[in-house]
Amino acid sequence: MTKTLGLIGAGNIGSALARLAVAAGLDVVLSNSRGPETLTDLVAELGLRARAATPAEAAEAGDLVVATILLGAYEKLPAAELAGKTVIDTMNYYPDRFGPIAELDEGGPTGLTSSALVQRHLAASKVVKAFHNIDFVRLFTLARPVGAPDRSALPISGDDAAAKAEAAALLDVLGYDAVDIGTLADSWRSQPGTPVHVDPYFTAKPAQELSQEEMYGWYLRTPGTTVGIDQVRALADSAVHATPDHA
Ligand SMILES: NC(=O)c1ccc[n+]([C@@H]2O[C@H](COP(=O)([O-])OP(=O)(O)OC[C@H]3O[C@@H](n4cnc5c(N)ncnc54)[C@H](OP(=O)(O)O)[C@@H]3O)[C@@H](O)[C@H]2O)c1
Numbered sequence: 748m749t750k751t752l753g754l755i756g757a758g759n760i761g762s763a764l765a766r767l768a769v770a771a772g773l774d775v776v777l778s779n780s781r782g783p784e785t786l787t788d789l790v791a792e793l794g795l796r797a798r799a800a801t802p803a804e805a806a807e808a809g810d811l812v813v814a815t816i817l818l819g820a821y822e823k824l825p826a827a828e829l830a831g832k833t834v835i836d837t838m839n840y841y842p843d844r845f846g847p848i849a850e851l852d853e854g855g856p857t858g859l860t861s862s863a864l865v866q867r868h869l870a871a872s873k874v875v876k877a878f879h880n881i882d883f884v885r886l887f888t889l890a891r892p893v894g895a896p897d898r899s900a901l902p903i904s905g906d907d908a909a910a911k912a913e914a915a916a917l918l919d920v921l922g923y924d925a926v927d928i929g930t931l932a933d934s935w936r937s938q939p940g941t942p943v944h945v946d947p948y949f950t951a952k953p954a955q956e957l958s959q960e961e962m963y964g965w966y967l968r969t970p971g972t973t974v975g976i977d978q979v980r981a982l983a984d985s986a987v988h989a990t991p992d993h994a
Pocket of ligand 1: 780837
C-alpha cells in the first residue's frame with residue numbers, strides 16, 4: 748500500500764495529485780526542475796504531510812512515484828533512483844504544442860506509444876499510464892470516496908499486473924475507480940484525440956462566446972461530469988487509430 752507518494756513535476760497535475768493524496772492521508776514528496784525552494788508555498792498549503800525535494804530524492808522517497816512533467820523532458824526522469832518502482836506516467840504527446848519526438852512519429856499511429864517510450868527509458872521500473880486523460884481541474888473536483896454514486900473511473904494501462912494493481916489501489920484511495928485497458932502498447936486507446944480523453948469528463952460548453960480571461964474562469968469553475976467504469980471501457984474500446992482509413 749502506498750504511504751508516500753513521490754511526485755516528479757509539481758505543476759497543474761502534480762499539485763492536484765498532491766492535494767488529493769494529502770487529503771487521503773498520504774505523505775507526499777514533491778519535486779520540479781527549479782529546485783525545492785520554489786515549492787515553499789505549495790508545501791505550506793499542503794501542510795505537514797508534504798515536503799519538497801529534488802527529483803532524485805522524490806523518486807527515492809516514494810513507495811510509488813508519479814512522473815508528471817512535459818513528455819519532451821522524459822529522458823531527465825531519474826532512472827537509477829526509480830529502478831524497481833512503479834512509476835505512473837501522466838504525460839501526453841502534443842507535437843504541435845511542445846515539439847515533435849521523432850521516435851513517436853516514425854512508427855505512425857500504430858507505432859510506439861509515448862508510455863512505451865517512457866518505459867524504455869525507465870527500463871528497471873514498471874510504468875503504468877494513468878491520470879493522463881482528465882484535465883487537472885476535473886481531476887481534483889471529480890474525486891469521490893469509494894461507493895459514491897457519482898464516482899468516476901479512469902483508464903490505466905501497463906505491462907506488469909502487480910504494478911497495475913498498485914496503481915489501481917492509488918486511484919482508489921485518491922477517489923477514482925480504475926479500468927484496465929491493457930498494456931502500454933494498448934495505451935494509444937486513451938491518448939489525446941481518442942474518445943476517452945478529457946472530453947467525457949468535461950461535457951459542458953460555455954453558453955455564449957467568452958473572452959480568453961472569461962474562458963479560463965469558466966474552465967476553473969465549471970463542474971465535471973461523472974464517467975463510470977462501463978463508460979470508460981466502452982469509450983476506450985471504441986477508439987480507432989487515426990490512419991487515413993479512419994481519419
Ligand atoms: N494540464 C492538464 O490538465 C493535464 C491533463 C492530463 C495530463 N497532463 C500531462 O501531465 C503532464 C504535466 O502537465 P501539467 O499541466 O501539470 O504541466 P505543468 O503545469 O507545466 O507542470 C510541469 C511540471 O514539471 C516540472 N518539470 C519540468 N521538467 C522537469 C524535470 N526535468 N524534472 C523535474 N520536474 C520537471 C515543472 O517544474 P518547473 O516549473 O520547475 O520547470 C512543473 O512542476 C504533461 O505531460 C501533460 O501532458 C496534463
